[in-house]
Amino acid sequence: xxxxKFGEIKERLKEFRSAAESVREILLANAVMVAExxxxxxxxxxxxxxxxxxxxxxxxxxCSTDEVGNGFGILNGDPGEKQILLVAHxxxxxDEKADHTIAxxxxxxxxxxxxxxxxxxxxxxSLPILLEKLQIRLKSNLLLMAASRSxxxxxxxxxxFFLNNNRQPIASAxxxxxxxxxxxxxxxxxxxxxxxxxxxxxxxxxxxxxxxxAIITLNDVINKINRIPLPKRPKTSIVLGTIEGGTSYNNxxxxxxxxFEIRSESAEIVNAIHEEINDRITEIALETSAxxxxxxxxxxxxxxxxxxxxxxxxxxxxxxxxxxxxRVAPSTSELxxxxxxxxxxxxxxxxxxxxxxxxxxxxxxxxxxxxVAQLLGLLIAMDEGLCDEH
Amino acid sequence: xxxxxxxxxxxxxYSRFWDFRHLVEAKEAQGVTISLCIPTLNEENTIGxxxxxxxxxxxxRYPLLDEIAVIDSGSTDKTREVAASFGADVYLAEDILPEIxxxxxxxxNLWKAIYQLKGDIIVYVDADIKxxxxxxAYGLLAPLVYRPxxxxxxxxxxxxxxxxxxxxxxxxGRVTEILVRPLFSLFFPELTAIIQPLSGEYAVRREVLExxxxxxxxxxxTSHLIDVYNRWGMEAFGQTDLDQRVHRxxxxxxxxxxxxxxxxxxxxxxxxxxxxxxxxDLNSTLRQFQVNEGDFEQVAYNIVEEERPPMxxxxxxxxxxxxxx
Numbered sequence: 001x002x003x004x005k006f007g008e009i010k011e012r013l014k015e016f017r018s019a020a021e022s023v024r025e026i027l028l029a030n031a032v033m034v035a036e037x038x039x040x041x042x043x044x045x046x047x048x049x050x051x052x053x054x055x056x057x058x059x060x061x062x063c064s065t066d067e068v069g070n071g072f073g074i075l076n077g078d079p080g081e082k083q084i085l086l087v088a089h090x091x092x093x094x095d096e097k098a099d100h101t102i103a104x105x106x107x108x109x110x111x112x113x114x115x116x117x118x119x120x121x122x123x124x125x126s127l128p129i130l131l132e133k134l135q136i137r138l139k140s141n142l143l144l145m146a147a148s149r150s151x152x153x154x155x156x157x158x159x160x161f162f163l164n165n166n167r168q169p170i171a172s173a174x175x176x177x178x179x180x181x182x183x184x185x186x187x188x189x190x191x192x193x194x195x196x197x198x199x200x201x202x203x204x205x206x207x208x209x210x211x212x213x214a215i216i217t218l219n220d221v222i223n224k225i226n227r228i229p230l231p232k233r234p235k236t237s238i239v240l241g242t243i244e245g246g247t248s249y250n251n252x253x254x255x256x257x258x259x260f261e262i263r264s265e266s267a268e269i270v271n272a273i274h275e276e277i278n279d280r281i282t283e284i285a286l287e288t289s290a291x292x293x294x295x296x297x298x299x300x301x302x303x304x305x306x307x308x309x310x311x312x313x314x315x316x317x318x319x320x321x322x323x324x325x326x327r328v329a330p331s332t333s334e335l336x337x338x339x340x341x342x343x344x345x346x347x348x349x350x351x352x353x354x355x356x357x358x359x360x361x362x363x364x365x366x367x368x369x370x371x372v373a374q375l376l377g378l379l380i381a382m383d384e385g386l387c388d389e390h
Numbered sequence: 391x392x393x394x395x396x397x398x399x400x401x402x403x404y405s406r407f408w409d410f411r412h413l414v415e416a417k418e419a420q421g422v423t424i425s426l427c428i429p430t431l432n433e434e435n436t437i438g439x440x441x442x443x444x445x446x447x448x449x450x451r452y453p454l455l456d457e458i459a460v461i462d463s464g465s466t467d468k469t470r471e472v473a474a475s476f477g478a479d480v481y482l483a484e485d486i487l488p489e490i491x492x493x494x495x496x497x498x499n500l501w502k503a504i505y506q507l508k509g510d511i512i513v514y515v516d517a518d519i520k521x522x523x524x525x526x527a528y529g530l531l532a533p534l535v536y537r538p539x540x541x542x543x544x545x546x547x548x549x550x551x552x553x554x555x556x557x558x559x560x561x562x563g564r565v566t567e568i569l570v571r572p573l574f575s576l577f578f579p580e581l582t583a584i585i586q587p588l589s590g591e592y593a594v595r596r597e598v599l600e601x602x603x604x605x606x607x608x609x610x611x612t613s614h615l616i617d618v619y620n621r622w623g624m625e626a627f628g629q630t631d632l633d634q635r636v637h638r639x640x641x642x643x644x645x646x647x648x649x650x651x652x653x654x655x656x657x658x659x660x661x662x663x664x665x666x667x668x669x670x671d672l673n674s675t676l677r678q679f680q681v682n683e684g685d686f687e688q689v690a691y692n693i694v695e696e697e698r699p700p701m702x703x704x705x706x707x708x709x710x711x712x713x714x715x
Binding site for chain 1: 434435436438439441442443445446447449450451468471472475476477520521523636
């Protein structure tokens, strides 16, 4: 295929959108069928197998699953001198027992995980068909990856395993998320994700001064976390994500748990806040004799490519050509692992959605075609070397 | 015929037919066309997904289906709009054969589909299936494609009933077990080999569909089985295990109405076949009871199982499909 200039790629975006629309049923059917296979983190095997079968049916090479459950398909390029990675995480936050039925109306799909990240996986599975329809043969090998063990305690284990053990150098990568169209993440912020568990022994002496149940103790922990001063620059925040504890109305809770995340543009500040929280829970544990533990679930280092990097610039240009407002936001997901391996990468979204990670998660159908056109445009630009830093 | 032998040779599991490429090749070699018919009445929540999945998997990827049609009974929601937006051919039942007096019912839609649709084989799939999957069509079509002697393939399932704590692994089919299977055991013992005689999904050759009458209400499946059995024997049947079908559960009161309709159809068939020649004229009123603030009151439903004649008796049909000298 003759080399394509960036102007030509932008001109073809409408054609890419039409091509995506022409395979609408395949895209949507893939999204529904993926979403209806439960895939809680560490138990994604069945869903990954489905994606792999789709890759095989499209004639992709080396369709396989690795030791940690990642699924792969390779679309060989000509001459195939470099590798581009497209990755979508395969796991969801929903338990197998949740009703995974997806409902579809003319303009939207609704159901658990339909946007995060069934749609991302569906686009990956449909991409070979789209490229064939557009008669586009890439120069690079395109490595399509359904990543396992990404969320929560999975802590990006799937992608990390692959990048640590992969022997073919990856020139650049795209992380594909169902939501939200316009998303443009090119940097990772420093992050530490932790869990504080308060445990009060059944044999606890409730007559002792200051004695309190696990919920009151956790409340003290939260108050102390809230008093930690946070700098405005570098941007820093502490997110209190979930809280649980106790068993009934009339029993004093003997166990409680807080899940939280520290985010900062500075790794030093993340570490300093971590130390601070550690000190404060030690203090509370000594005061109350409750067992208070801090468990670190995940950690990310800040980093990323520059706003002026050609990959980011081309992404912005493509979004602009599609009249989509870019939403620049740092990421703590797959992108962080790619950044750690110094692979130029961005995360992009495919459509508009609401109620993310709730059972009534919803995505709009029509913007998906813009999302796919964006992905195709950027992929071809990457393939042509138009996103490389010289 | 030995029932066990029949079960062995005429019962399939859909997973046997995983090789779509081979299935499409076999279909093309025979030169047959296949239509999918989805009868609907207010199914806007499930119809879109059903069409998208069948169109993607069994038309775009593998051209097993030549036509996907929705025959609607007059939905008041957006069923027709949603179905058309995903590319199905949508028909209002009353617009098909408009010269014939209108009747309403699922059986009416199935019957009119024979006139409207062009396939040599028609596969009927209900629109209320929550866990829709391509197997609901190809699992039923494959035995017809691979086995020329089979003319009528029924689905069967491990039917879960949705209940408050997720999905119960088995159950359902109450009308089958309490009414239809005992009746078949009494009068048509061989037909008891059909595991789910009332399942709403089946694939049938046109030569059979055009030749049998169609009750338009609850009795359509039961009458089909009796009529096909009488004319072509058990050899003509196949049945495919489609695993699970998640659908709306019906109340006992609704199942009562269904049983009443089926029983009417059955008794009229038994009379016509001389199995019970002395049956008096049947009452068409079903009486059920409800308690209203401590008082019992009767609720009466008039359920008449009307029947359409074989499509071959309709001149417009013969003109369209069997034009002769």
